Amino acid sequence: MPPSTTCDVLVVGGGGAGLAAAIEAAERGAEVVLLEKNAALGGSTAWSVGSVTASQTPHQRRAGIEDNPLHHWQDMPGFAGPLASRDNDDLRRVLCEAMPETFAWLLASGIRFMGPMPEPPHRVARMHNVLPNSRAFIYHLSRRAQRAGVRVVTHVHVHALVSERGEVIGVDAQHLGQTQRWLATGGVVLAAGDFTNAADLKARFMGEQAAAIEAVNPTATGDGQRMAEAVGAQIVNGDLALGPEIRFMPPARGHWLLRLPPWRWLASAMAWAIAHVPAVLLRPLMMKFLTTALAPSPELFAQGALLVNTAGQRVDTDSGDPAWRLPQQPGKVGYVLLDHELAKRFSAWPHFVSTAPGVAYAYLDDYRRNRPDVCHVAPNLQALARAIGVPPEALQQVVAHTHMAERTHQPMVALGPVRAVFVHNEGGLRVDAQHRVLNTDGQAIAGLYAAGSTGQGGLLLKGHGHHLAWAFTSGRRAGQMAAERARLST
Numbered sequence: 001m002p003p004s005t006t007c008d009v010l011v012v013g014g015g016g017a018g019l020a021a022a023i024e025a026a027e028r029g030a031e032v033v034l035l036e037k038n039a040a041l042g043g044s045t046a047w048s049v050g051s052v053t054a055s056q057t058p059h060q061r062r063a064g065i066e067d068n069p070l071h072h073w074q075d076m077p078g079f080a081g082p083l084a085s086r087d088n089d090d091l092r093r094v095l096c097e098a099m100p101e102t103f104a105w106l107l108a109s110g111i112r113f114m115g116p117m118p119e120p121p122h123r124v125a126r127m128h129n130v131l132p133n134s135r136a137f138i139y140h141l142s143r144r145a146q147r148a149g150v151r152v153v154t155h156v157h158v159h160a161l162v163s164e165r166g167e168v169i170g171v172d173a174q175h176l177g178q179t180q181r182w183l184a185t186g187g188v189v190l191a192a193g194d195f196t197n198a199a200d201l202k203a204r205f206m207g208e209q210a211a212a213i214e215a216v217n218p219t220a221t222g223d224g225q226r227m228a229e230a231v232g233a234q235i236v237n238g239d240l241a242l243g244p245e246i247r248f249m250p251p252a253r254g255h256w257l258l259r260l261p262p263w264r265w266l267a268s269a270m271a272w273a274i275a276h277v278p279a280v281l282l283r284p285l286m287m288k289f290l291t292t293a294l295a296p297s298p299e300l301f302a303q304g305a306l307l308v309n310t311a312g313q314r315v316d317t318d319s320g321d322p323a324w325r326l327p328q329q330p331g332k333v334g335y336v337l338l339d340h341e342l343a344k345r346f347s348a349w350p351h352f353v354s355t356a357p358g359v360a361y362a363y364l365d366d367y368r369r370n371r372p373d374v375c376h377v378a379p380n381l382q383a384l385a386r387a388i389g390v391p392p393e394a395l396q397q398v399v400a401h402t403h404m405a406e407r408t409h410q411p412m413v414a415l416g417p418v419r420a421v422f423v424h425n426e427g428g429l430r431v432d433a434q435h436r437v438l439n440t441d442g443q444a445i446a447g448l449y450a451a452g453s454t455g456q457g458g459l460l461l462k463g464h465g466h467h468l469a470w471a472f473t474s475g476r477r478a479g480q481m482a483a484e485r486a487r488l489s490t
């Protein structure tokens with residue numbers, strides 16, 4: 001058996017949920033170790049757009065919006081539609097009731113937001129967006145964790161839970177080629193994210209076709225769910241996911257706006273500007289963000305844009321979602337083809353290329369200005385084919401049988417490469433309202449807590465800003481519970 005290290009509370013995963021759990025436990029006096037498999041903290045939290053939905057925020061009050069957790073709880077099923085009956089109403093109540101305080105906690109941690117923005121069927125504006133980008137969550141929460149005395153260890157890949165007489169007492173992990181055992185008196189909080197990039201779990205819950213599709217976050221491999229299943233836990237809503245979605249390839253180094261340092265003064269200055277500077281002046285800034293992070297609208301295909309692969313063959317967009325077909329194309333990528341007429345149409349309302357609902361809309365010119373790497377314009381089809389490296393004869397053949405046939409000598413546009421990805425999935429462990437992981441008989445597994453995507457518990461988080469809200473809320477609460485258990489055990 002490897003030599004072991006003992007603490008009060010062990011947290012597996014350093015995204016939003018894990019950091020929140022570690023901070024809460026440490027601020028309650030527990031000795032906390034946070035283990036992260038990657039070289040840096042962040043997870044999907046750092047990939048996110050950064051919207052957080054909450055009621056009774058200072059931002060809502062400033063905007064004269066009266067809101068409360070009950071209304072939030074009542075509005076959320078409107079996003080779930082026919083799936084609403086599969087929701088976990090109790091966890092939804094936990095989330096909505098805790099969010100006013102969690103939002104205040106994020107502000108107190110130094111994180112700044114713009115908003116609120118409307119997003120029906122929310123009856124009032126509740127969606128807030130982090131400034132300047134989602135790295136701010138990790139930057140400010142890591143600093144708070146450090147101040148609270150959390151020991152953060154990176155490059156530690158936790159692969160198994162250690163149990164004794166039915167109680168989880170620690171984990172086994174690999175650290176730079178060495179096996180380690182970490183023990184905890186209060187418990188283990190699993191906050192290891194979702195399984196959007198775990199082929200085995202996706203095959204099991206969503207089918208083989210889904211298993212072949214990659215995720216935005218390549219290290220979201222469902223380790224927490226898998227480890228917990230080995231000690232009798234159960235995954236719920238494993239078949240539900242956001243995706244596959246067609247998305248533009250991200251820019252090589254990430255846009256400068258997404259690399260802005262998450263300093264508090266900068267975020268405050270941005271918040272001030274958003275509140276006081278006319279929207280028309282801010283639009284160019286918003287566009288840089290929108291064209292970096294978002295998906296091309298399906299309306300492009302509905303209006304007649306064509307999807308082609310790199311061999312110049314057409315990818316069917318008429319029967320079913322083309323996102324399922326892209327992974328079977330060479331290099332798993334494609335291009336969205338627009339003729340002159342369509343390009344004109346997607347240059348003004350109501351035909352946008354991308355949107356962050358309620359925040360802003362990006363048109364073709366925004367892509368031309370901000371993403372020349374994915375917006376190719378050429379004087380005719382032949383030149384366009386050469387620009388994107390597709391055989392011109394093949395492209396000519398595809399277009400020959402479409403409404404574009406007459407316009408191939410006019411300017412043409414190709415948007416891409418685009419690929420299909422899963423953004424996040426809903427398959428978390430079944431947990432109770434204290435975030436204790438339950439076994440298949442519905443009994444709590446002693447010493448084991450789960451938070452964020454790993455501990456989603458059947459809660460449906462449709463609509464924007466609810467996944468991050470759950471990560472922070474459930475993380476904080478699981479950390480508090482584990483710290484209390486550690487206190488009682490001494």
Ligand SMILES: Cc1cc2nc3c(=O)[nH]c(=O)nc-3n(C[C@H](O)[C@H](O)[C@H](O)COP(=O)(O)OP(=O)(O)OC[C@H]3O[C@@H](n4cnc5c(N)ncnc54)[C@H](O)[C@@H]3O)c2cc1C
Nearest residue numbers: 013015017037043044045049050051158193452453467468
């Ligand atoms: C592109 C994108 C945009 C999004 N935008 C939004 C948004 O605007 N609003 C919103 O609410 N939600 C959004 N989401 C979803 C949201 O980001 C996630 O649901 C949320 O961040 C999950 O937080 P988490 O802490 O549970 O997991 P994560 O943030 O993924 O953290 C999990 C951590 O655990 C670590 N880990 C995993 N396995 C192990 C292991 N075996 N050992 C040690 N460490 C391990 C991972 O490396 C990672 O650091 C978005 C997601 C994506 C991908």
